[in-house]
Amino acid sequence: MSGDVHLDLWLHEYKMDALSSVLAEQGATVEERMNDMLLRLYEEQVPSEIQQRVRASIQAEYTLWEEGTTALELEQAEDPHTAFHVRENGADRFFVLERSENLLCVANMLRGFYENRSRAPALTEVPKLFYSSKPIGAELYERMLAIHMASPNKVTAVFDLDFDKQELSTIDPAHGWRSYSIRDIFIAVNQTYQSEGKKLGRSIDRFMSSLEGRQRPSAGRLSASEIFFVEEIAVADGLLNFYMETSFDVGEVFGALACANENDDTLNVCANYDMASGLVCDELEVNLHRADGREESVTYRLNTVEKAIMLRKMDVYCQGQTGKTLKDYSAQLMTKEMTPPTQLMM
Numbered sequence: 001m002s003g004d005v006h007l008d009l010w011l012h013e014y015k016m017d018a019l020s021s022v023l024a025e026q027g028a029t030v031e032e033r034m035n036d037m038l039l040r041l042y043e044e045q046v047p048s049e050i051q052q053r054v055r056a057s058i059q060a061e062y063t064l065w066e067e068g069t070t071a072l073e074l075e076q077a078e079d080p081h082t083a084f085h086v087r088e089n090g091a092d093r094f095f096v097l098e099r100s101e102n103l104l105c106v107a108n109m110l111r112g113f114y115e116n117r118s119r120a121p122a123l124t125e126v127p128k129l130f131y132s133s134k135p136i137g138a139e140l141y142e143r144m145l146a147i148h149m150a151s152p153n154k155v156t157a158v159f160d161l162d163f164d165k166q167e168l169s170t171i172d173p174a175h176g177w178r179s180y181s182i183r184d185i186f187i188a189v190n191q192t193y194q195s196e197g198k199k200l201g202r203s204i205d206r207f208m209s210s211l212e213g214r215q216r217p218s219a220g221r222l223s224a225s226e227i228f229f230v231e232e233i234a235v236a237d238g239l240l241n242f243y244m245e246t247s248f249d250v251g252e253v254f255g256a257l258a259c260a261n262e263n264d265d266t267l268n269v270c271a272n273y274d275m276a277s278g279l280v281c282d283e284l285e286v287n288l289h290r291a292d293g294r295e296e297s298v299t300y301r302l303n304t305v306e307k308a309i310m311l312r313k314m315d316v317y318c319q320g321q322t323g324k325t326l327k328d329y330s331a332q333l334m335t336k337e338m339t340p341p342t343q344l345m346m
Contacts, residue, residue, distance in 0.1 A: 009034070025193065025203050026108055080156040083144040084133075088163040094141040095133045100156040103170050104192070104207045107185045110161075110168070114186075145304040149173050160221070169221050176309035177221035184214040217248040219255070222306045226253075229271075229317045235333060238276055240326075242314055244269040244284075254286050254298045264291035271302075273314055275330035280307045280314070 011019070020030055043051070080100040086093045136144075148155040152173045160169040160179075169179040180188075188210035192203055217226055226248045234241035246269055254269075266289045272281040286298040302310065315326040322329050 007038075028105060028108060032105070080154065081144065082157045082159070083136075083141055083148070083155060084158075085141060085160045086163075087161070090164065092138065094136045094138060096136050096140075096144065097133055101159070102157065102204055103159075103168075104189070104204050106159055106161075106168070106170075107189050107207070110182065111186050111189055142304050145171070146308075149305060149308045162218075165218070167216075167218055169218065171305055175225065176223040176305050177218070178223060179216050179218040179221045180211060180214050181216060184211070188214065217252045219253050219300075220303060220306075222253065222302075222309070224309050224313065227271075227310060227313045229313065233318060233321055238274065238334075239281065240273040240275060240314075240318075240330065240333075242271045242273065242317065244271060254300055265289065271310055271314070273311075273326065273330070275334055278327060278330070280310045282307075 016030065023029055023033060046054075079098045082097040082099065082101045084095050084097070086095075144155045145158060148158050148171055158171045160167075160177075162169070166182045167179050168182055168185050169177055172178055188207055191210040192207040215223070215225070228245040228247070229242045230245045231243045234243075246267055250267060250269075268285070268287045268289065270285040272285070273279070274281055280302065282301055284300040284302065286300050288296045288298070290296070311326075318324065318326045318329050324332065
């Protein structure tokens, strides 16, 4: 497969040190900025018809790369990877970078794009902002989510850019999804560079501090801070039922149907654990009981990250309720179910 070409450039070391220091405060590097400038030069100088042929050739190679890439190969790769999901006008695209990116770098990229354009980045334009990006499919993206949760040194970051909802989300392997409005992201970026007494190399710390308290609930991005269980764990049809507390904005997560319009309306949300497989079930049970007796339900499918966080929270809650791990408690219940009644009497 074809790859990138290495270019040698020269700059006096004093000038390089000064430039690196300034760009570090912006969450960027000299290499990243130079690559951006080189990409712009290519787009300005190469005729559009030639660019289209080149793009088609690259896409064909990327498709073959994706088909032949396994999760194991990603886990064993020497270089770290960053995965992206971009959504606009109901359409989705996924791509991967063979390098590590942080949230501040992505925020700077978005801010620069918005400042230079009168509109938000188009779906087809966002990958161009990152040199060496490879388009991938939804299936490989989901595998990369799982790798990030299990081996964050291999897939070092995952970002979800939702321009329909004006949100930027990322994943903390310990807490799950963290979602922010793009507006709040830009506010945090401005605060980062306007703060007094700043020290070189600490921009990312100031940026994350500026984001504290700005996290928001979002559909498909439930985090550990939004998953709490109440009441006893119920058992039914080989499943353990965990009833969730809904102190977050249910409308943002489950949609308008889940919003109780009357004071006597109640919303029940249940997460299920399959004792036989040892896995969290794919969907949450979301049921709205109206005061007039009507019942309505919402389908909410959990993604890879939500399942991983849900499983951890279930295990902690199970230990608090039963004194046993989720695995041991399930084994105990299944043993009782398989024991004949006559043997129990003895």
